Amino acid sequence: MNAVTTEKRPFYRKKRFIFGAVALLLALAVLTVGLVMVLNASPAVYRFGGAVLREDAYSYWFSCQKYVYQVRYRDLMIEDSDAGWAAVEATSGKSYGQLFREMIDEEIRLRFVAATLFDSEGYSLSDTDHETLDSLVEEFKTESFGEIPFEAIERTYGVGPRAVKQVALYEQKYIALYKQLFSDPSVVYSTTYREALESFYNTYYSRYNIIYLKDEAGADAIAALESSLGFDGSGVTEEEFTALEAEYTDESFKVTSGNYPHGIYLYAGESYARSFNDEILSAFRQADTVGKVVKVRNADDNGSYYVMRYALDKTPYLLDEEWVDVSFGNLPNYAGIYLYRTLLREELAAIESQGIDEKYTLPRAVSCKEYNIVQLLGNS
Known part of the structure; x- marks a missing residue:
C-alpha cells in the first residue's frame, strides 16, 4: 500500500500543478478581459452620487x-x-x-x-x-x-x-x-410651495385680450375704434379695452364673453402652443409690456387684430377650479414641473x-424617434 501511495504522489502533485496553472491562466484571462473592457469603456463625462x-x-x-x-x-x-x-x-x-x-x-x-x-x-x-x-x-x-x-x-x-x-x-x-x-395638484398648491408658485406665475405668465374687427365694418368704425384705443397717444385702460372688445369685436371672435372670461393667459414655456394664428402670436410677442396695444392684419380674412397686454391677476390659484381650467389649461402641471426642476437645479x-470643454459643440441632430425616446416634461 505504501508503495502504491508513493507512486501516486507525483501524479497528484502534477495534477494539482496543472489545475493551479489553468486556474491562474483563467484568472489572468479574466483580468485581461476586465482591463480591456475598462480601457475600452467610454470615458466619464459627469459623476453624481x-x-x-x-x-x-x-x-x-x-x-x-x-x-x-x-x-x-x-x-x-x-x-x-x-x-x-x-x-x-x-x-x-x-x-x-x-x-x-x-x-x-x-x-x-x-x-x-x-x-x-x-x-x-x-x-x-x-x-x-x-x-x-x-x-x-x-x-x-x-x-x-x-x-x-x-x-x-x-x-x-x-x-x-x-x-x-x-x-x-x-x-x-x-x-x-x-x-x-x-403630479398631485394638491402638492403644487400646498402652503409649502406657495411662495415658489407665486414666483413662477409672475415670471412665466402673461395675460392678453383681443379685439377683432373686419374691414367690412367700415372705415368710420375702424377710425372710431382706433381713436378710442388711444392710437393718437392717449392710451386706454384695461376696463376700457374690455368694453371696446364687447362693442366692436366680430361675433365669431369673442374673448372675454367666450372661452376666456378673464382674458387669455399664456405660459412662456408652452411656446404659444394654443390654437392662435401666426398674426395673433406675432402680436403677443410685440405686446411685451403691460398696457401696450398692438395692431396686426389678417389679410386672409380682411380684418385686424388689436391685442392688449393686461396686468396679471394676483391670485389665480385661489380661484375656483373651473376658472383655472379654462384660463390656465395645465397650470398645475406647468407649476409642478417648475418646482421639480427648481429642486433638481439645487x-x-x-x-x-470630468471636463467636456468645447468638445460637444453641436453635432448633427438625431430625431430620437420623434420624442418616443426623448420625452420632455417641458423646460423652464
Missing part, C-alpha cells in the same frame, strides 16, 4: 436634445451650419452655438441628477417600463431617423444599443420622479465634471 454618465451616452443624448431645441425654436430660423451657429444672439451676446450648448448641457445634467435621485430614493420602474425601453432600443436599431440609419449614428457618434438604452432609462426615470413628487453644483 456614485453614478457615472459616460461619453457615448452623453454624445447621443446631446444630439437628441439638439433636435428637441431645433423643433422648439425653429422660429429663430437658425441655419444648421458653422456660420449659422456662430451668429450672435442679441439678448445674451453669445453665439447660438454656445447658447444652445449650455441649454442642452443643463437639460442633460438635470435628467442625470433626476435618474440618480430616483434610484437613491428607492423607487423602481415597472416591468412594463422596462419592456417599453427594450422595445424602443430594438426599434432604434432597425429603423431610420430621417435619413440617418442606426449604423451611421453609431459610426458618427460612437454610440450603440447600451448608450441608447441608458439615455432612454434616464428619461424614463426623470419623468417617473416628477410623478412621484409633483443639486447641479454637486455634479463632478
